[in-house]
Amino acid sequence: xxxxxxxxxxxxxxxxxxxxxxxxxxxxxxxxxxxxxxxxxxxxxxxxxxxxxxxxxxxxxxxxxxxxxxxxxxxxxxxxxxxxxxxxxxxxxxxxxxxxxxxxxxxxxxxxxxxxxxxxxxxxxxxxxxxxxxxxxxxxxxxxxxxxxxxxxxxxxxxxxxxxxxxxxxxxxxxxxxxxxxxxxxxxxxxxxxxxxxxxxxxxxxxxxxxxxxxxxxxxxxxxxxxxxxxxxxxxxxxxxxxxxxxxxxxxxxxxxxxxxxxxxxxxxxxxxxxxxxxxxxxxxxxxxxxxxxxxxxxxxxxxxxxxxxxxxxxxxxxxxxxxxxxxxxxxxxxxxxxxxxxxxxxxxxxxxxxxxxxxxxxxxxxxxxxxxxxxxxxxxxxxxxxxxxxxxxxxxxxxxxxxxxxxxxxxxxxxxxxxxxxxxxxxxxxxxxxxxxxxxxxxxxxxxxxxxxxxxxxxxxxxxxxxxxxxxxxxxxxxxxxxxxxxxxxxxxxxxxxxxxxxxxxxxxxxxxxxxxxxxxxxxxxxxxxxxxxxxxxxxxxxxxxxxxxxxxxx
Amino acid sequence: xxxxxxxxxxxxxxxxxxxxxxxxxxxxxxxxxxxxxxxxxxxxxxxxxxxxxxxxxxxxxxxxxxxxxxxxxxxxxxxxxxxxxx
Numbered sequence: 348x349x350x351x352x353x354x355x356x357x358x359x360x361x362x363x364x365x366x367x368x369x370x371x372x373x374x375x376x377x378x379x380x381x382x383x384x385x386x387x388x389x390x391x392x393x394x395x396x397x398x399x400x401x402x403x404x405x406x407x408x409x410x411x412x413x414x415x416x417x418x419x420x421x422x423x424x425x426x427x428x429x430x431x432x433x434x435x436x437x438x439x440x441x442x443x444x445x446x447x448x449x450x451x452x453x454x455x456x457x458x459x460x461x462x463x464x465x466x467x468x469x470x471x472x473x474x475x476x477x478x479x480x481x482x483x484x485x486x487x488x489x490x491x492x493x494x495x496x497x498x499x500x501x502x503x504x505x506x507x508x509x510x511x512x513x514x515x516x517x518x519x520x521x522x523x524x525x526x527x528x529x530x531x532x533x534x535x536x537x538x539x540x541x542x543x544x545x546x547x548x549x550x551x552x553x554x555x556x557x558x559x560x561x562x563x564x565x566x567x568x569x570x571x572x573x574x575x576x577x578x579x580x581x582x583x584x585x586x587x588x589x590x591x592x593x594x595x596x597x598x599x600x601x602x603x604x605x606x607x608x609x610x611x612x613x614x615x616x617x618x619x620x621x622x623x624x625x626x627x628x629x630x631x632x633x634x635x636x637x638x639x640x641x642x643x644x645x646x647x648x649x650x651x652x653x654x655x656x657x658x659x660x661x662x663x664x665x666x667x668x669x670x671x672x673x674x675x676x677x678x679x680x681x682x683x684x685x686x687x688x689x690x691x692x693x694x695x696x697x698x699x700x701x702x703x704x705x706x707x708x709x710x711x712x713x714x715x716x717x718x719x720x721x722x723x724x725x726x727x728x729x730x731x732x733x734x735x736x737x738x739x740x741x742x743x744x745x746x747x748x749x750x751x752x753x754x755x756x757x758x759x760x761x762x763x764x765x766x767x768x769x770x771x772x773x774x775x776x777x778x779x780x781x782x783x784x785x786x787x788x789x790x791x792x793x794x795x796x797x798x799x800x801x802x803x804x805x806x807x808x809x810x811x812x813x814x815x816x817x818x819x820x821x822x823x824x825x826x827x828x829x830x831x832x833x834x835x836x837x838x839x840x841x842x843x844x845x846x847x848x849x850x851x852x853x854x855x856x857x858x859x860x861x862x863x864x865x866x867x868x869x870x871x872x873x874x875x876x877x878x879x880x881x882x883x884x885x886x887x888x889x890x891x892x893x894x895x896x897x898x899x900x901x902x903x
Numbered sequence: 904x905x906x907x908x909x910x911x912x913x914x915x916x917x918x919x920x921x922x923x924x925x926x927x928x929x930x931x932x933x934x935x936x937x938x939x940x941x942x943x944x945x946x947x948x949x950x951x952x953x954x955x956x957x958x959x960x961x962x963x964x965x966x967x968x969x970x971x972x973x974x975x976x977x978x979x980x981x982x983x984x985x986x987x988x989x
Contacts, residue, residue: 413918413950416925422949448951455957459917463954466918707960 350544350563354757355537356530357559360514362491364554377480379437381427387477414470438478445471469500493554495545514556518542600630601867607875612857618656623860631668633857634835638674650716657720666724675731677702699732704741714749726759733763739780766790774824784825788836810894822851842869843898850882905967911986916958921950923983934970
């Protein structure tokens with residue numbers, strides 16, 4: 348039997364199961380005055396701050412800062428001092444005052460604020476420990492471990508030797524709790540919601556957890572020996588192929604003549620085209636351009652209408668096979684009342700993700716409706732016109748908030764559209780904040796060549812030497828950053844384009860559904876090796892005419 | 904002085920902006936800073952009281968500042984609450 352918790356931090360971790368139990372307190376207090384306790388705790392915090400300084404991660408500092416400010420809160424001090432004056436022992440005074448504040452913060456309906464109760468608990472734990480003059484002796488590791496605990500405080504995770512921690516299984520904690528934010532910052536795969544079973548996990552056994560779907564499996568429960576890993580990997584792949592098979596309308600993809608698997612996906616603009624996607628033999632939807640349903644719905648497009656559209660879509664094609672691009676409004680896709688009409692250069696203006704972050708209610712609305720529509724399944728979200736990682740972090744923050752209202756819903760996969768040349772050159776900067784990237788060749792060419800995509804005769808501008816090298820940089824960058832990449836511009840749906848992209852190493856192409864049969868046919872008769880040879884020549888070409896001639900010769 | 908400020912920060916008056924406000928009180932020791940929402944008041948020197956206001960994104964809060972350097976303190980406080988100061 349497999350155990351499944353709530354996905355916390357995605358990633359796969361493997362190690363020996365260790366239970367973490369916080370030692371219970373003793374009564375023989377050695378510190379009796381609150382002032383003394385504040386001084387000792389303050390000293391410990393400043394040591395901790397020095398220790399984490401080199402890490403440079405904002406999350407660490409802010410968690411410590413919040414606790415330091417609570418420690419120094421005049422209201423807290425006054426209440427504890429009063430309680431002591433009335434005859435309470437220091438630990439009891441701390442407990443009762445903290446209980447009061449925990450309850451007060453807990454009662455706030457906003458999830459993010461009530462999560463701060465964890466900071467209070469953490470601080471209380473520290474104070475009570477210091478009050479009895481003791482230090483927690485954290486377990487020391489010399490091998491890879493997975494910690495199972497009812498709960499774990501940020502300060503504890505900070506003090507562990509994290510090199511050895513390969514995963515966390517926690518009874519409590521939501522995805523916006525600090526412990527999860529920290530685990531994410533340290534890239535420790537984490538599974539939450541294990542309150543009922545964490546204590547039953549057999550200590551000392553080897554376990555593997557998958558933070559992206561919450562699954563855990565251990566040695567006596569079916570985890571194969573380390574030597575069989577490759578085999579397991581292989582089997583998993585086969586299972587996913589079978590899953591595709593069970594949906595008869597979606598195909599298994601296509602192999603090149605020399606056996607390289609290429610995934611063919613469909614771009615979906617209007618929901619009425621759904622039957623075309625299914626008939627096309629696509630393996631899924633690589634790009635669902637949601638702005639078109641808004642544009643079609645007009646200025647008073649309601650949330651309920653939007654919900655119905657997503658529900659219809661997900662009932663036809665599982666959400667796991669659909670990449671939903673969040674609203675890409677602005678520029679050539681204005682929406683009344685939201686997009687600015689006074690911009691001098693709308694294509695370079697507030698559009699795509701910039702607009703979503705400026706008009707947050709739009710982003711929040713769309714996330715809310717999508718989360719309602721998807722049930723408990725995995726969503727893949729694609730962010731339009733990403734220019735830097737801060738934009739993605741801002742979206743994560745909003746996802747975290749909205750997601751709190753949907754307990755049990757897995758954290759969506761988040762991808763970035765690569766349409767701005769500067770980000771195509773710096774995909775490594777996105778790697779810890781996105782799960783995948785999608786190259787939008789239409790806009791990338793528009794911005795790369797400073798050439799309006801609507802101008803006639805610009806369809807082959809991607810063959811300009813600099814443009815093609817930019818595409819290569821994007822594909823290479825994604826590979827180095829280990830980010831799965833697909834191409835969803837129109838280029839992918841042309842035979843020369845598909846050939847050049849496959850030659851560059853692209854293995855996932857998303858295109859207008861009507862193009863899929865032709866591309867499918869062409870790929871099955873073409874060797875990837877030929878594509879690579881062609882691409883090498885294209886990369887050396889110094890003018891577009893030569894490149895065109897090369898392509899023509901190759902695709903005939 | 905007293906003015907209404909609309910919260911602009913991503914997730915309301917939570918830990919980080921709270922810490923910034925407490926720190927602001929330290930930088931302007933001559934100003935007495937109070938944040939009010941729905942009839943509840945919090946001294947900005949107390950992070951717990953600030954958090955307990957339960958201010959979320961988009962809320963309107965009243966900022967009341969009295970003291971010698973109230974104008975510059977207000978400008979800072981407004982920047983923190985509106986999310987411009989990090």
